[in-house]
């Protein structure tokens with residue numbers, strides 16, 4: 001795969017190497033392969049259980065949310081290889097779009113569980129004061145292309161597109177690592193009060209999730225939080 005010559009390239013050079021477009025059904029296997037290779041390895045929470053098989057969950061999730069038409073990929077114009085992926089879906093207040101009970105892997109359950117805890121703790125629905133919002137499920141960039149603006153560009157192309165302005169105008173996501181939080185804040189996302197979850201305090205069925213010495217060490221002092229944005233206030 002080709003990669004950016006360096007992260008300081010001008011916008012025009014960068015733009016001539018990759019393009020972004022909506023994900024369609026024919027892309028699902030490629031997107032699942034990208035996400036299982038890189039997102040599930042490098043996203044902070046999913047990466048804590050590297051031997052978990054998240055493929056079935058990813059296929060199910062993608063098939064379920066693709067119809068929302070809000071999943072975007074960035075591809076290398078020459079090779080058509082996937083450079084990055086941003087997957088969002090519309091989440092109504094009263095309906096579970098991605099039913100928790102359908103998830104198979106422990107890693108994915110924890111990833112979703114963190115969001116559930118943060119939504120509950122923060123009185124999320126009261127704060128946003130809307131009956132639906134756009135949930136960002138995954139933002140992932142191929143390792144060869146990281147730190148070159150692809151993640152930011154995917155987000156800009158998706159969030160500030162004409163299409164999105166006709167749908168829900170609240171965007172929100174669980175941000176699980178310091179650098180993705182940085183991208184979010186740079187794009188205008190703000191903190192959801194009371195949504196911070198300290199990993200070491202998370203329990204599941206009455207038992208601490210990060211209980212082994214290895215897990216404790218990896219999550220020591222770390223936390224995740226919901227960031228959100230109201231497009232109406234910034235467009």
Ligand SMILES: CC(C)(COP(=O)(O)OP(=O)(O)OC[C@H]1O[C@@H](n2cnc3c(N)ncnc32)[C@H](O)[C@@H]1OP(=O)(O)O)[C@@H](O)C(=O)NCCC(=O)NCCS
Pocket residue numbers: 038039042043044139140141142145146147148149150151152153174175176177179180182183
């Ligand atoms: C998070 C991710 C999507 C960012 O994509 P990207 O294309 O590298 O992002 P950008 O180049 O647009 O911006 C990245 C910013 O984060 C910083 N950053 C990126 N990777 C980093 C890393 N490993 N450690 C520290 N900072 C990092 C960059 O310095 C940059 O900030 P700056 O412009 O102020 O210097 C990508 O690193 C990734 O796929 N990570 C694994 C999956 C993941 O964690 N997704 C987010 C889950 S909430």
